[in-house]
Amino acid sequence: MPRYWLFKSEPECFSYEALENAPNRRTGWDGVRNYQARNFLRDDVKYGDGVIYYHSNAEPPGIAGIAVVVEESHPDPTQFDPKQDHYDPESDPNAPTWVQVTVEAVAPVTPEVGLPAMRKNSKLEGLELLRTGSRLSVHPVSPEHWREMLKMAGFTEDPHAKWLEKHGLDTAAKPAASKPAASKLPASKSTAKAAISAAKPAAAKKPVKTVAKASVKVDVSKAKANVKSPAKAKPASKSAAPVKKSRTGGK
DNA sequence: GCCAACGTTGGC
DNA sequence: GCCAACGTTGGC
Numbered sequence: 001m002p003r004y005w006l007f008k009s010e011p012e013c014f015s016y017e018a019l020e021n022a023p024n025r026r027t028g029w030d031g032v033r034n035y036q037a038r039n040f041l042r043d044d045v046k047y048g049d050g051v052i053y054y055h056s057n058a059e060p061p062g063i064a065g066i067a068v069v070v071e072e073s074h075p076d077p078t079q080f081d082p083k084q085d086h087y088d089p090e091s092d093p094n095a096p097t098w099v100q101v102t103v104e105a106v107a108p109v110t111p112e113v114g115l116p117a118m119r120k121n122s123k124l125e126g127l128e129l130l131r132t133g134s135r136l137s138v139h140p141v142s143p144e145h146w147r148e149m150l151k152m153a154g155f156t157e158d159p160h161a162k163w164l165e166k167h168g169l170d171t172a173a174k175p176a177a178s179k180p181a182a183s184k185l186p187a188s189k190s191t192a193k194a195a196i197s198a199a200k201p202a203a204a205k206k207p208v209k210t211v212a213k214a215s216v217k218v219d220v221s222k223a224k225a226n227v228k229s230p231a232k233a234k235p236a237s238k239s240a241a242p243v244k245k246s247r248t249g250g251k
Numbered sequence: 252g253c254c255a256a257c258g259t260t261g262g263c
Numbered sequence: 264g265c266c267a268a269c270g271t272t273g274g275c
Contacts, residue, residue, distance in 0.1 A: 056273060134272095135256075
């Protein structure tokens with residue numbers, strides 16, 4: 001199991017700064033409406049896992065902070081609220097389709113590590129975020145890539161490791177070279193399809209409406225066209241910040 | 252604003 | 264089950 005993850009969030013929806021300003025510096029990573037991302041949240045993201053907080057659809061896009069998972073998979077409340085952009089009328093409260101995890105801010109990355117710099121770093125080869133066409137808003141990060149990104153961010157010590165120690169979690173268990181993430185990601189497109197279809201059964205529900213939803217949301221935040229919405233899904237509920245809404249991604 | 256790469260939907 | 268159309272993601 002991966003111990004590290006990369007979560008995308010559109011800063012217009014929910015920035016790393018918004019997370020720091022949220023109650024308890026925490027927020028439920030809601031709004032994820034993609035099966036592959038949901039499956040990671042539901043099955044693999046565990047308490048104490050480290051999170052690279054990435055700002056997508058930003059100017060410029062890049063790593064804005066480090067967070068930690070403080071609560072594992074539980075139902076995403078926004079799927080049941082008609083007022084939410086990510087409302088999913090098809091989701092059965094007795095068998096929720098969408099889940100969220102709760103994350104807590106650990107350390108900001110200032111200045112941010114921009115996407116261009118990441119693309120130029122050969123040590124980050126293989127990182128899902130950098131794969132052409134990648135849109136997965138929640139994906140695993142290998143220990144090697146995690147260390148390299150922290151290095152680029154200027155950290156001399158891993159703030160996440162410190163957090164674990166402070167909370168009495170075992171940091172001794174070495175990440176060794178487990179190659180977590182990679183194994184779960186599709187190697188190619190064709191496999192991606194297989195992965196997705198495999199994922200569906202688990203959900204038991206259909207995504208159909210989800211899509212509609214996403215578009216709805218968008219309008220709220222952007223005026224333009226179809227635009228996009230933020231990548232994240234987060235918004236939500238809490239609104240400690242100015243919040244906009246986002247789409248799918250996870251906050 | 253444009254557009255490449257995707258994911259989802261729905262006809263057949 | 265295939266695949267065309269459509270909508271979204273997200274970088275540029």
